[in-house]
Amino acid sequence: MAEKTWVRMVTAQTPTNIAVIKYWGKRDETLILPVNDSISVTLDPAHLCTTTTVAVSPSFDQDRMWLNGKEISLSGGRYQNCLREIRARACEVEDKEKGIKIAKKDWEKLHLHVASYNNFPTAAGLASSAAGFACLVFALAKLMNAKEDNSELSAIARQGSGSACRSLFGGFVKWIMGKAEDGSDSLAVQLVDEKHWDELVIIIAVVSSRQKETSSTTGMRDSVETSLLLQHRAKEVVPKRIKQMEEAIKNRDFGSFAQLSCADSNQFHAVCLDTCPPIFYMNGTSHRIISCVEKWNCSEGTPQVAYTFDAGPNAVLIAHNRKAATQLMQKLLFCFPPTSDAHLNSYVIGDKSILKDAGIEDIKDVEALPPPPETKDVQRCKGDVSYFICTKPGRGPALLSDESQALLHPETGLPK
Amino acid sequence: MAEKTWVRMVTAQTPTNIAVIKYWGKRDETLILPVNDSISVTLDPAHLCTTTTVAVSPSFDQDRMWLNGKEISLSGGRYQNCLREIRARACEVEDKEKGIKIAKKDWEKLHLHVASYNNFPTAAGLASSAAGFACLVFALAKLMNAKEDNSELSAIARQGSGSACRSLFGGFVKWIMGKAEDGSDSLAVQLVDEKHWDELVIIIAVVSSRQKETSSTTGMRDSVETSLLLQHRAKEVVPKRIKQMEEAIKNRDFGSFAQLSCADSNQFHAVCLDTCPPIFYMNGTSHRIISCVEKWNCSEGTPQVAYTFDAGPNAVLIAHNRKAATQLMQKLLFCFPPTSDAHLNSYVIGDKSILKDAGIEDIKDVEALPPPPETKDVQRCKGDVSYFICTKPGRGPALLSDESQALLHPETGLPK
CATH class of the missing domain: 3.30.70.890 (GHMP kinase, C-terminal domain)
Structure with a gap:
């Protein structure tokens, strides 16, 4: 029973982005595959970003999510697609200090808590879903010790919200539309980082x-x-x-x-x-x-x-x-x-x-x-x-190691 | 001297039109040749039309025009193109009653007075130039006894204002873009008259x-x-x-x-x-x-x-x-x-x-x-x-035979 009380958490911060060559039109509605490439600039997360804490614990009995303090449903296809894809890439995690050991196959049964917060009004039409899905996928990948790089993660975030794939990098980012039917090559790559053109x-x-x-x-x-x-x-x-x-x-x-x-x-x-x-x-x-x-x-x-x-x-x-x-x-x-x-x-x-x-x-x-x-x-x-x-143009996703910035309580895994 | 005092006048009324398949883009700026065909509906002249009186007299010493009571210049290329084209088609005119005889070649030397009036605000953006140029060309053709039909006249009105060519007919009208370099086949034809679809x-x-x-x-x-x-x-x-x-x-x-x-x-x-x-x-x-x-x-x-x-x-x-x-x-x-x-x-x-x-x-x-x-x-x-x-949809150009509707004085040829 005692070993069931642990909570493992990761907190990440992911920027929003604005396209300068626009994405408009999907060739596949479910996989979210676009009809053309697009290019975006990542915005400084100091002013526009999503912070997300993801937690796993054997004590959780279902996947739950809170957005800006309010519980929302994770049953939508887009969340389900992201969760399924990232779980499929989960690896073994061991934290000897806390006595946590999660085998690869355990991730299928373990439930997750997610708390997400935008530092700008969600309703303002500032691509909050882009930053949100990017942050969810990035944080879960770290929690689950997934080995994929940010481009590979972008192809998962893409299935939550198309433009989210571009929030996996800072600076200027290209979303390559790809050709594969399964969408595996429809992902984001960084063109230049945020220091390349820092006078903007x-x-x-x-x-x-x-x-x-x-x-x-x-x-x-x-x-x-x-x-x-x-x-x-x-x-x-x-x-x-x-x-x-x-x-x-x-x-x-x-x-x-x-x-x-x-x-x-x-x-x-x-x-x-x-x-x-x-x-x-x-x-x-x-x-x-x-x-x-x-x-x-x-x-x-x-x-x-x-x-x-x-x-x-x-x-x-x-x-x-x-x-x-x-x-x-x-x-x-x-x-x-x-x-x-x-x-x-x-x-x-x-x-x-x-x-x-x-x-x-x-x-x-x-x-x-x-x-x-x-x-x-x-x-x-x-x-x-x-x-x-x-x-100004800003950096890509980052982990927040300071536990005080976590949005979930380290013991209960519920919103602070 | 006495024979110099005659004034011959014609008054016409021409509707405006609104395109339902739009004209936007010229392939020739001077001849006003469009990049695509367009289709319009002619609006009832009872509510939206131009009335134009054109006059000729040996006593006129220059071409002059008054629009809504105010004299305007005829020196612009668009007016000059219409005047040149219509003069080239002028024929002999004889009015024995009034003792007027104008030989074909006389038209080159005779000067014209034009008075035009819109029954709707010019600035309201209701295609006043379409009705205006159509009426100018139509009235001049009648004054000069030109033998051209309305389609042929439309190719002249087109050189004043592209959409003017469609105001030479009532009902629904197609402006055929044409292929000829000289624009001779870029003209309007009537698709159906205003009675064809009179419930609109x-x-x-x-x-x-x-x-x-x-x-x-x-x-x-x-x-x-x-x-x-x-x-x-x-x-x-x-x-x-x-x-x-x-x-x-x-x-x-x-x-x-x-x-x-x-x-x-x-x-x-x-x-x-x-x-x-x-x-x-x-x-x-x-x-x-x-x-x-x-x-x-x-x-x-x-x-x-x-x-x-x-x-x-x-x-x-x-x-x-x-x-x-x-x-x-x-x-x-x-x-x-x-x-x-x-x-x-x-x-x-x-x-x-x-x-x-x-x-x-x-x-x-x-x-x-x-x-x-x-x-x-x-x-x-x-x-x-x-x-x-x-x-509602309306008829094409018409001559107004009632001299009281003329906008120019029958003896002086100046605005009433």
């Missing part, structure tokens, strides 16, 4: 929205079934763009990087619009942010900022460097000032040093901002943006 | 807009130069759709008609979004109108209404029949009620009998409308629509 600065505008968006799973399926442009994009346009984007990243060629990112984001939304019924992820605020960036890039003669939008109205803006990011912040705050009651402190979050560089310390500094010279008759739209997050 | 009812929502839109000339050029989807659309998608649309119109198959119209409108806007920099013609109000129609069509199981949007946010809604139009009017007025200060009388214009059928006589009836059952949590957006125009 990322500002995310979380845009207020009146409408509930179409889920990306449903939207993608509708696009594959009805859009007459999707296959042309997947077969003719994206393969060339992938090569060009890899070159741009390798050479830190911001002009090409921005041109490709913006064009690909727009084309993804064009395919959504070509879907029946049409899907509108961007709203008027998204359009105004694009217009603001396009006018500035045009007036400078060379791109200062790239924009990209996922399945929602939020803008992810990638600035060439700190100077461009500072200017961008000023323009954004001019166009989208906080509502008078909001505190600037909660309106610009993440790396607040950009705000300081922009000379903005309080709401009066925002009010005193000059209008961007390149945009005529610009309207100041209070309330259209909920908040901004300042961040 | 058209409601136009003139949508309020904060932004100045990209002109269709500029937008089209940018799309041809930068969109990687445009050529695929033009070469692979549209040719099939044209055939399907011709069948649908011939068979009065509203289900197919609506499906094709909506899909093609959305695809045109998808190509605009795929343009660099992206073009947004539709705004949030346009999106809400689409959503309202899609939800209703879906709940009915079979389409009740088709929507189509040109290079602006205005919705052109084509209802299957009067019953569907009445229900549509109720839904639209529920979602987009007039601002309290606006009079219902100026908020719904054109064929007001639809309003009567919908049981709406004053603003209180609008306020009492029930929410559309198929749309949950619908917000009532006052002020998002400027006004509605109720109309």
